[in-house]
Amino acid sequence: MLGLVFREIQFRRWSFALATFAVAAAAAMIFGSEALLRLEQLMTQKILKEQQELTESSIREHEKQVAAAGAKLQDTVRKQMLTLGFNILILPKGVDFAKLHMDSTVTETMPYSYAEKLANSDIVSVNHLLPSVTKRIRWSEYELDIVLNGTRGEIPIMHRALKQPLLDAVAPGQVVLGSAVQQRLKLELGQKVTLQGREFTVSKIQPERGSIDDMSVWIDLAAAQEMLGMQNLIHAILALECECSGDRISEVRNEIAGILPGTQVIERYSQALTRAEARTESKRAAEESLAMAKSEGNATLKRIHDERTTLLNQQQMLNNILQPTVLVLTCCIVAALAFHNFRQRKSEIGLMRALGLGSSSILGAFLGKAILIGGLGGAVGVAAGIGIFLVQGLGRNRILSVTDTWSSASLTWTAIWVPILMVLLTVVASWLAAYQAIRQDAAVVLQGD
């Protein structure tokens, strides 16, 4: 019987080809549309993942910037306290403040031991101690008025853990120049200079500060004391990172007065505070930028997600309309061709009846052909659909490898169910014609002659 089916197909090959083509086109469309939809879904996942990574990367970058701004703020404030004095200055009583402010010269002295005494006390409101001598002198070798500063490294405070020093000490035999001094004298780093008959090497040139520091020179404390005839004497003790802001300054003054009688405390902080606040503002701006980056990143993600969801929904809706339409049209075409085939074969069916063939054989002849049309059309259509998938999908988007995309999109299952669907469709579409064939009264056909 199967041989008869094949012979009949061969005889009416164009009708078979037309039906198979219709089924193949439907299968290709269904497989292709399903595959492209899956591809779009994969693409959406990839785009969202990439955008997520981009956003997270941007947020990480902003977090780094915030952290860097915070660290810079901390470091800057710490150093500014050194140079500009978010700190207190401990001076001997009776200092002429006019001279102090006019030319940074302290008129009175106090023992160097005060610094050690303070360091050995149980004071809690002071973190760093820098004893110094400061005097305006004439640098006779260069005929230039300068402020000579003698300083040393920080004196460790006995009851505290050792802290990171805020200022490196000037090593004996070396000199640090203010920027204006360097510019006037055209001195270079490493150059030997003579100061009041002593030889020094220029070890550092301070950047321009716009203050009396620009006309200052720093040398080792002991050398300065000798040079100024102030052995074991100092002019001031700079106490840094004091917890002396606001209304606690009076407590600090009282605490120091108790330890170092005959001294007075002044505070220097306003400019440092301004800069610190600027840095704080900078950090706050960075934090706001971070929050904005997060917000914008999330908004971008949501926008892309919404756009892709809309696109997918539109494509899904198109598929929901297109696929049933194509199936119905294909069903109609196959049914029409099957019915035409039945009309062509009426005489043959009558003969088969006369030759003793039963209804099941005639039904088998029609439905067997339908299964062949569905199976072949489905297979060819899926092959064409794979072609569409490769050309229109991977060729255009190139988001994944062929095998990855195939497995990710579960196309194997689609490639199986589409031909099965096509077989079912052709069987259903051919059923009416097959039913007509088995219901046909062979006697009427044979009598018709």
Add this chain to the structure above:
Amino acid sequence: MLLCLDGLNKTYSNSATQVQALSNVSLRLDEGEFVAVQGPSGCGKSTLLLTTGTMLEPDSGSVSLCGKAPYAMPGNVRAAFRAKHVGFIFQQFHLVPYLNVFENVQAASLGISPPDRASSSRVERLLEQFGLTNRKTHYPSQLSMGERQRCCIARALLNQPKLLLADEPSGSLDESNAETVLQELRRFSQNGGSVLFVTHDPKAAQSADRIVRMDGGVLTS
């Protein structure tokens, strides 16, 4: 007795008219008998053949073939019975257009269950008998009318039926081919088979052992 038709009635109806194709028809046919049925067009000759060939159940009356009542059988059993005991010859041949001569003749074995393994050799013999051996790979469209009818007769004889039913077997043929066909039918009856054939041709009818006439669905002689 091979065939016994008793009081057959068959009416074709549609919404407007009723046509009495068979009216109380009774006929007996012995083995080896060669009977012609004559009558005007539309008198019920073809209906008589189809009813006799178990293809068309009568409204009333009985048919007995080879001692069996085929219309009492279920459809598939009756189809198998028909394949085994009845051969049909049609005026328009009803050859399957996509099968060659050999396959058309062999198609008669499709209704035989279990499949007849000896059918191929019998096909070869029949093709030789009917002078179609050199045409066995040809398709119906490539055959002359006489060749088509000989092919049709060969197909009818493949299953070695007891009864041959022929509807105008020589109606589409020239005189020579018509004579050949009638000779073959005669030969079949001489070998013990029974033949009931419908013809308009008086000359063809003269070759039969017996002639029965029909008019308006009634056997008149």
